[in-house]
Amino acid sequence: MSDTILIKAGEGELAAVLEALRRFLGERLQTTDAVREAHGRDESWHETHRPDAVAFVHSTDEVSEIVRLCSDAKVPVIAFGTGTSLEGQVSAVAGGICIDMSGMNQVLQVHPEDLDCRVEAGVTRKQLNTYLRDTGLFFPIDPGADASLGGMAATRASGTNAVRYGTMRENVLNVTAVLSTGEVISTGGRARKSAAGYDLTRLLVGSEGTLGIITELTLRLQGIPEAISGGVCPFDNLSGAVDAVIETIQSGIPIARIELLDEVQVRACNAYSKLDLAETTTLFVEFHGTAASVAEQSERFGAIAQDHGGREFNWTTEAEERSRLWEARHNAYYAALALEPGKKGMTTDVCVPISKLALCLTETKADVEASFLTAPIVGHVGDGNFHLIMLVDPDNAKDMAEARRIHDRMISRALAHEGTCTGEHGIGLGKIAFLETELGAGVDVMRTLKRALDPHNILNPGKIVSL
């Protein structure tokens, strides 16, 4: 990272922008220490960098006006949804104005007949699903946190349903975004597919606020399945569980969710969510379809699991028991943190071809077992994606050195097996070096795109690419 992006805006320019923003937003521009502190960090271990001010916005036009002012003065602008990113994406490393999108929280349209909806970027995934409750529809993308949909699009989030329904990449039909000049663009209509020019939607999805600020988005929705079955299957060992996953995927069972928790994570979930699961490697699975189809899928999975050392697979179509399990799964990160109160989670994720999953998981597990750190493993294994959550004291150099060593080995291993350095957390501050290893000259193309669309480097500077 060169120095340029860390140089804060000149005091004079910044003061003038703050003055203009105060006139424009009144009380909705905040500069207190507490507000700046809360907006300078996410849920990760990354260092806090406070923005100079936080603007609480209500509309795309307001975002546009703010960016225009900042563009003229070359002051950084960082979009902020719920602050639940995991690679330091919201950290204001060069200061500037944080735009808090939480006030843009309206569901604008639902088109049940087209299975889509339009929302403001600050709507959270749980808020949307609550809103949709009576429509028979749901939005499937579910990272652990109750993140904002704009933030989820910006980080190309996914979650437990991705193996069936895809990630934000597949489920955003279009976005409205504010460019670095303040200009507002829409990237398309509501057609399910389009061959109309460059894929601007996919360019902005995953760009972490560095190419434009997403203010509204149109999302694909899914019909709530007629029947859902699911259950939990404990395994004697990690490799048996992974082999069962691989065979399930290869056999074409249209599984909706298949999640792996190692015994450390099961222990954490038992404690945090008051469950009494056997503390061994465990798969959480779910099937969507008609009653006949979910029964067929469940039986087939059960047979596969048995072949690979699965102990017993009890499945149910009862909603209550399933909800309790999936709630526990979604709280896995918080459960992991609760294992050693006061520590932070250095969490990382990789995604590999499924044939490499057993190797990458078992070697990572071996690294953890040889270490003094506590580090549960949990994964969206149907996609070949898994997470390691290392509990660290960021002020303890020994903790940090050990965590970085295991972290780097895990990522290098994934890259050596044609995987990616992040399946769903994004690059942010934490993985810039690995992106270079993964893509080489491709990162030069990213820099070219960044320079073309944000020549003054004001949009979330210091993330994804270093200029």
Added chain:
Amino acid sequence: MSDTILIKAGEGELAAVLEALRRFLGERLQTTDAVREAHGRDESWHETHRPDAVAFVHSTDEVSEIVRLCSDAKVPVIAFGTGTSLEGQVSAVAGGICIDMSGMNQVLQVHPEDLDCRVEAGVTRKQLNTYLRDTGLFFPIDPGADASLGGMAATRASGTNAVRYGTMRENVLNVTAVLSTGEVISTGGRARKSAAGYDLTRLLVGSEGTLGIITELTLRLQGIPEAISGGVCPFDNLSGAVDAVIETIQSGIPIARIELLDEVQVRACNAYSKLDLAETTTLFVEFHGTAASVAEQSERFGAIAQDHGGREFNWTTEAEERSRLWEARHNAYYAALALEPGKKGMTTDVCVPISKLALCLTETKADVEASFLTAPIVGHVGDGNFHLIMLVDPDNAKDMAEARRIHDRMISRALAHEGTCTGEHGIGLGKIAFLETELGAGVDVMRTLKRALDPHNILNPGKIVSL
């Protein structure tokens, strides 16, 4: 379109490039009239523009070297797969060097356990599926033509299976591409999902050779379903058929294919493919899954069809009869052309939210019925995508004016209903003006991207965006 892109390279520069290429490629550089003519047009009505020479390449390195030479001399470079595009994508409007990829036709790797494969860009979709025959896998994207996979990626092609398996957008895991400088990049590994920086894969997919030349690609594969059922259902009228489609999609039946042919297209297919279907609006459908699941899906679809004026729905799991029907469907364009031998097809496609499909289809059909042109309608209606094939004599001004009038009304109607001006044929030469209408300021962003990645406008100039 400004004049600049139509100015051919200076004679001196061009001669020097041709000389260098001849030294480099020997007999694999061709400049005969016949070869240039065949490479200056696609299957559409668009005017032929010959390249100055055609280079038959064998490797990414060769493409890189050719582009490097052309870049230095600012000579245009157009990639050519099978020449089956439909919006003039391969037309050498500013002359230059056509790179014929048909010699890059090796399937490089198949990873059955990961459900993916790696191919050179000149491999065609049928060639790949023949190659995969013994693996239990298939590649689902199926435009009518036996197009090259590189060309299909470059135009973001789709086809009859898209409603179930997505388009090239969802099924390309990564590409190797040659940039305008001649530099070679890879856009990623084989992971199913990635949050690693800007989505360079999706940026190149659909860019029609204007941002880079795709030379190799990794594709997702699907397991051949255990059971396939399918059949044909004639309807009393268009709106009943469309309503049946809408209810099928909304009810969540995971239909694999659902295609609409109007009575003109059915007549054309009967004649061309020797079928004896009732000459009325007809749906071709197919279901993939287990034996129990395809039976359940077929029965449910049959009941929905009956509710909307479907005459009789006979379905079968027999492969032979299904293959004959789908072969006929894939030949729909050629069947349409055969209705009036000697005429060309002005074919166009739009894609709209499914709730607008009935309206857009019936209004388009009314335009055709009020016209003197013959123009079958055929559509991948599960996605809201349909095609109009107007038979015209390009030298007859009256034909062309009428075809353009209906064409423009069809696209304007789609855009008025939040659709797109092309679901799968792309922009090419034919839809540049509509892209502006559809995206407005978004097209400025496309121009910015084009200028940043191809500052001398040598990559397939004149397509998608006018500079």
